[in-house]
Amino acid sequence: MKHDLVVFVPGFLGTRLLRDGQDVWARCTERLLAPVVPALTEVTLPPGLGDAPPEDPFRLDADALLQVPDSVPGLMSCMGYPDLRAALGDPLDAQFVPFGYDWRLSHRLVARRLKERVTRELERWRGEVDAHYPEREDDPRVILVGHSTGGLIGRHYLEHGNGRETARALVTLGTPQQGLVQAARLLAGHAVPEGAGPGAAAAARLNEALRDWALTLPAVAELLPGYPAVRVEGKSRERQLTDGRYPVPGLPGDAVLAAIAFREEFRAACDEHRRAGPLPYTVHCLGSIDFPSPESLVLSSDGSRITGGLPGNGDGTVPRRSAVADWTGGDPMLWTDVRNADLASGHVLRDAMLAVRAGDPPAPDLAGGEGIILHFPRNPVAAGRPFVVELLGRDLLGRDLRTFMWRSGRTDKQPVVFRPHGPDRYRAEPEVAPGRWVVEAMVDHPKKRDRKDVTVVAV
Structure with a gap:
C-alpha cells in the first residue's frame, strides 16, 4: 500500500565494496x-567461510x-541503479530503504542481516508514518523489491526468516529462481568459452583468475542451477549437476x-508454511523471454570436457525455466x-510498483x-580489433534509430554505425580501447531501448 515501507535489495555486483574508502572491486x-590477469x-x-x-x-565495507x-565476465551484469527511486514509484525518503550488502557472502547470512535491518527500519517508520499518511487504513508493512540475486535473499528472509509476518508484497526483478548455468561454468573454469573474444590464451588466464576467486564465494555456489542444465553430446536427456554418470x-x-x-532449506520452509495456508503476502516476478540467455552447458560424449553451451529464451541472463517462481503455488510472473x-529502472518497474503500492494487481x-x-x-x-554487435528489430531505421556506446563511469558517448545485414537485422563492428563499455540502441513509435555491456580486454 502507499504507506508501506519500500525496501530494495540489489543483486550481485549491485553494492560498492570498499576498503579504507577505496572501491576495491572496481580496482x-x-x-x-x-x-x-592478476589474482x-x-x-x-577465506576457504570454507560458509555462512560466517x-x-x-x-572483510569489506x-x-x-x-x-x-x-x-x-561470463556470469552477469548490473547496469547500476541511478534511476531507482523513480522506478519504485517515488517513495518518501523516510519510507525508502536501499539495503546495501557484501554480495560475495552467503545468501543465508545476508538474509539474516536483511531481517535485522527491516525490523529496525519498520519500527522507525511506524513511529513516523502518522505525519505522512494520517488517513491510512492499517499499519505499514513491507514491500520488498529484489533485483536479480537480491530476490533470492528476499524470498529466503520471508520464508525462512519469518519476514512473511510483516510483508505486504515481494517484487522480484530478473531473479534466477532456479539458479544460473553461468555459475557452473565459472566454478568449472569455463566462464569465457574457449576461442571466444580475446583468444584462447587470454581467455584461459581470465578463466583461471575468475575461478580461483569464485571458489571462495559462498554466493556463487548458491547460484548453481537446480534445473537440468547439462547436456551430453549424443545423449537426448538433460541432466542435473548431481548426475553421477556425467559430473561437470x-x-x-x-x-x-x-x-x-x-x-532444500528454502523449499522445506515453503512447504511447512503452505500446509498452514496460502501466502500472507503477494508475489510479483518481473522477467523476460525476449533475449537469448545461457540455459545449459554441453559435455563431450565421454563427459570429460565442457565443449560449449546452449541458449534459451530469457532476459539475457536468466532463462525462462529458471525465472518462473513455482514456489509461490500460483503464477506470479509479469513478462516484460x-x-x-x-x-x-524505467517505466516497466514503475508501472508495476505504482499498482502494487496502490493495492492493485499489476498488468x-x-x-x-x-x-x-x-x-x-x-x-x-x-582490444585493437573490430568486434561484431548485432541489432534486431522491425523497421528500426524508420523509427528514428539512435545508437551509442560509452565507457562505464564516463559520460561522453560516441555514435555506433549499424548497417542492414538482413531482414530486420543490423550489424556494427566498432573498435575500442580496453575497458567495460556499454552499447545502447533506442527507437521511437513506439519508444524502446536496449542496453548491453561488453568487456574489452588487452591481449
Whole structure:
C-alpha cells in the first residue's frame, strides 16, 4: 500500500565494496582487462567461510548502491541503479530503504542481516508514518523489491526468516529462481568459452583468475542451477549437476552440495508454511523471454570436457525455466521486454510498483510490441580489433534509430554505425580501447531501448 515501507535489495555486483574508502572491486575488475590477469586476492574470501561473516583482512565495507555498469565476465551484469527511486514509484525518503550488502557472502547470512535491518527500519517508520499518511487504513508493512540475486535473499528472509509476518508484497526483478548455468561454468573454469573474444590464451588466464576467486564465494555456489542444465553430446536427456554418470569436469562437489542444501532449506520452509495456508503476502516476478540467455552447458560424449553451451529464451541472463517462481503455488510472473540488467529502472518497474503500492494487481503482461534487441556474438572481446554487435528489430531505421556506446563511469558517448545485414537485422563492428563499455540502441513509435555491456580486454 502507499504507506508501506519500500525496501530494495540489489543483486550481485549491485553494492560498492570498499576498503579504507577505496572501491576495491572496481580496482580489481580494471586489472582483469590487462594482458596479464592478476589474482583477485583483494576480493577473495577465506576457504570454507560458509555462512560466517569474514574478518579482517577479508572483510569489506558495503557502501552505496552501484551507479554505473559493472559485470563479471561470463556470469552477469548490473547496469547500476541511478534511476531507482523513480522506478519504485517515488517513495518518501523516510519510507525508502536501499539495503546495501557484501554480495560475495552467503545468501543465508545476508538474509539474516536483511531481517535485522527491516525490523529496525519498520519500527522507525511506524513511529513516523502518522505525519505522512494520517488517513491510512492499517499499519505499514513491507514491500520488498529484489533485483536479480537480491530476490533470492528476499524470498529466503520471508520464508525462512519469518519476514512473511510483516510483508505486504515481494517484487522480484530478473531473479534466477532456479539458479544460473553461468555459475557452473565459472566454478568449472569455463566462464569465457574457449576461442571466444580475446583468444584462447587470454581467455584461459581470465578463466583461471575468475575461478580461483569464485571458489571462495559462498554466493556463487548458491547460484548453481537446480534445473537440468547439462547436456551430453549424443545423449537426448538433460541432466542435473548431481548426475553421477556425467559430473561437470572441474566443478567442485562441495559447491554442488552447498547449492542443494540452500535450495532444500528454502523449499522445506515453503512447504511447512503452505500446509498452514496460502501466502500472507503477494508475489510479483518481473522477467523476460525476449533475449537469448545461457540455459545449459554441453559435455563431450565421454563427459570429460565442457565443449560449449546452449541458449534459451530469457532476459539475457536468466532463462525462462529458471525465472518462473513455482514456489509461490500460483503464477506470479509479469513478462516484460526488458533485459535483466535494466529491470530495476524505467517505466516497466514503475508501472508495476505504482499498482502494487496502490493495492492493485499489476498488468499481467508488461511487454509491448516492436521490441529491439542487441546481441554480442562474443563477450569479452579483444582490444585493437573490430568486434561484431548485432541489432534486431522491425523497421528500426524508420523509427528514428539512435545508437551509442560509452565507457562505464564516463559520460561522453560516441555514435555506433549499424548497417542492414538482413531482414530486420543490423550489424556494427566498432573498435575500442580496453575497458567495460556499454552499447545502447533506442527507437521511437513506439519508444524502446536496449542496453548491453561488453568487456574489452588487452591481449
